[in-house]
Amino acid sequence: MAMPPARRPQGRPAPAPGLLRRIDAFARFAFPGFSTAFLMVLAAAPVSLPSPVFAVALPCVAFWSVFRPAAMTPPIVLLLGLLLDLLTLAPLGVSVLVLLAVHALALRLRRFLARQSFLMVWLAFCLAGLGAAALFWGLQALLSLRLPPFAPALHAAMLAAGFYPAIALVLTRVHEAMLQAENAP
């Protein structure tokens, strides 16, 4: 599952990467980052609801970090974090660190998580989301030198936990489709 996309099964000479093939590979590589950014922008649309940008970004980053780390590399996470910082009104750099922490945690646990059932992954994500919200809150307090209310961070964590199944359902489909495309001769 964690195979880099370029590697092919043994015993068959790899075909020369044509233009179409390369575009295909690049699309697969770029999809997680771009789709996450797009979702975040959509979530930041000015509607009368509380902004769910953080709650959308967290499941996407966690999912791709666990199941396709080759396409969710640290630089991409950094860029997504910057986007998140700019879309929300958080102090610059806070979301970057939070997303990187989630990414690092997911990388560390991915061998374990990839074998678990969906429910276990969700549970782990809930815990990670809570930790991320706490980290977010702590960094915010540190940077502004006063205690912001904890409730919004908690709400964001709960919202992220609630969004995760829906997002994971769609992303799992996409991920499976990608795997099929990669393993096709």
Added chain:
Amino acid sequence: MIRLSIPLRQALARLSLPLMIAAAFGVMLLGKADALLAERLRSHLSDALSPIYAALAEPMAAIRSAAEEVRGLATLREENAQLREENERLRHWHATALALETENELLRRQLNFLPEAAPAFVTARVVADGGGTYARAVLLATGPQHAIRKGQVALDERGFVGRVTEVGSRSARVLLATDMNSRIPVTLEQSRARAVMAGSNGARPRLAHWPEGVIPVEGERVVTSAEAGAFPAGLPVGVVRLSPQGVPEVELFARLDRLDAVRLFDYGLRGILPPESVARPEPRQGRR
């Protein structure tokens, strides 16, 4: 993609996470050092994203209006029943009103009652409050050729406001009912008792000089009285409220603290103030 040897690529991958975390701290420091940087970046980003949101706004509005529609449909039934009931009640009142109107007509014909002419009025915009001799007065902007006279009655959309005390060539001053100098002859609507409403510069003018044996009741409607020929009878003024000390006051219908425009009615009454007989404002507005 750049082709790299596998060990190098692995080393890069292993190194990139610490590097990025360091970069995150760097960004944090940068944001702390240059507080305007984030604002500038945010404004650039929203400039870039505004076309997307503009494109999204249309379907969003459609979805929202559809949701509203559904909610409206859900409440439609209840609303319908409510309206039906209200309609029934209004029909009843309508019938009553018609009956009373015909009865009134009949009685008038029998009494040879002279009907009052419909009053002419002009509407003028309030341009300033305060100023002048009075503590509670407003200045109206009027056109250069207006027919406003001293002693005309000013009403807003809810009720009595005051009287015109000074008329200039392009402006007029209205003494509000709350001013210390204002004395308005009023009638308590239920007991039909006459009284005088005296301003106190506060929000609620006081009632004074009601006849013996009548006590102003909380919530009683107060209307103008035709006594002294200064006002027509029956203009809505306010309701009686008892102050904490038990003094009857009048809560005015008119919202004197947010007057935008007032209507000046010409009832053709020339009581108390002979028009333009004095150059400076009269110290007393009503008769005690």
